[in-house]
Amino acid sequence: MTAVQKVAIAGSGVAGLAAAIQLAKAGVEVDVFESKAELSALGSGITLQGNALRVFDALGVWDDVREAGYFFEGLTLRAPGPDAPVVAELPEVKTGGPDFPATGGMYRPDLARILLRHAEAAGATVRFGSKVTGVSQTDGGVSLDVDGGPAGTYDLLIGADGLNSVVRDLIGIETKPQPTGMGIWRAFVSRPASVERSELYYGGPVYIAGYTPTGEDTMYAFLVEPSRERVEITDEQAVDIMLEESAAYGGPWEDIRADLRDGAHVNYTWFTQHLVPAPWNRGRAVVIGDAAHSCPPTIAQGAAQALEDALVLTELLVERDVVDDSLWDEFHGRRLPRAQAVVEASVQLGQWQIDHDREADAAGLIFGISHRMAEPA
Structure with a gap:
């Protein structure tokens, strides 16, 4: 017997739909409420580390994700300049274990559609515009x-409704995302045959310039700059900015x-940081x-961490008989x-x-975190 029989989920992003898949597969009645009128995700790419792929396998969606995305080993570092000289070819830690690629990329809307299809096939009800x-x-x-x-009474509410979570506010959690001082331009573009894995350029007019393959003939490119107010920028101006900032x-x-x-x-967002201190739940509602x-x-761990949240939570809800302090x-x-x-x-x-x-040991920090992520959540 599961600890819950009827669960509401706010949000149809990766965390919400992953939780919906696992709970519905276990026979739990699941209603997903999405405020947007339809399934949406920024039309660029997403980088997926091996520990995210391990979760996809547990969800039963890995075969579909693998077919829709582009997966590879290693990372290339380049320098600015006309010839874009390669500085280093780095191996990557296989954070999902030996059975999965080290990392990969895919088109965000494709991932969203795969997860939605599996959630509904498992029996979850997804209500858009709600x-x-x-x-x-x-x-x-x-x-x-x-x-x-x-809208009804549930055994549990899972708030997986993103950075500006309404559920977080409604249950009295005051922690909110704060800008870090960086912003990112993203564009979904064609993949030259020469690009077979992620490549990063350090130095030059922006903090980081890079791209990640997302398919046989697609990839997403990005430029990380000091965060600026870009709200009134037109599409044409956005393209001009990316052209100018990438010229080096x-x-x-x-x-x-x-x-x-x-x-x-082209789209533009700011980087944020926040971490809700324990507990993430207030009674029978959790973010x-x-x-x-x-x-x-x-370090491209955002999606992986969201997926791990969903997997660990649903594992406990399915294995336990009650929702209590020990859970x-x-x-x-x-x-x-x-x-x-x-x-x-x-x-x-x-x-x-x-x-x-x-003087910062960026490689050492990334290597250490990657080894930690290689241990299952």
Whole structure:
């Protein structure tokens, strides 16, 4: 018998849909409430480390993810300049273990569609255009208001509704994401045959320029700069900024700029950091994923950590008979130190870039965190 029979999930991102898949597979009645009118994800790419792939396998979606994405070993470091000289070819720690590639990339909307399809196939109900607007609790349940009206009573509410989580606010958690001082331009472009894995350029006019393959003929390119107000920027201006800021980088960036001129879509976001201290739950409501923690993607662990949150939580809910303090103690014991290590390391790597600290041991920090992530959550 599971600890819950009926669960509400706010948010249809990777954490919410991963939790929906696992609970529905176990026979739990699952309602997912998504405030947006339809499934959406920023139309660029996402980097997935091996420990994320290990979770996909546990969810039963790895075969679909592998077919839709592009997976590889290692990392290439280049320097600015017309020839984009290779500085180093680095091996990567296989954080998912020997059965999975070290890392990979895929188109974000493709990942969202795969997870939604599996959640619905498992029996979860996903309601778009449905915003959680109220939460009230008793010892044995959570009553929800959705779009201002009653939506039912559940054994548990999982707030997986992202950085600006409504559930986090409704249950009285005051921790909120804070900007780190960095912003990122992303564009979804074609992949030159020469690009077979992620490549990063350090130095030049931005903190980091790079790209990650997402498919046989696609990849996403990015430029990390000091964060600026970019709200009023038009699509044409966004492209012009990426063209200007990438001008110092040669090699495959020549192909990227050609795609930008041809109308590749560009988006811009700020990096944030936050970590909700334990407990992440208030009674029978809990936040996971970006609602509970965020960090710069300097070690590309954001999606993996959100997926691990969902996997650990649902494992406990399926294995236990009751939702009690011991369940929450084990959940926080397994998740908080790991998420904290990723947040702190990611923020530190970004700060070293901001400070132009040439003595920093970035490689050592990344290597250490990668080995820690290689241990299952």
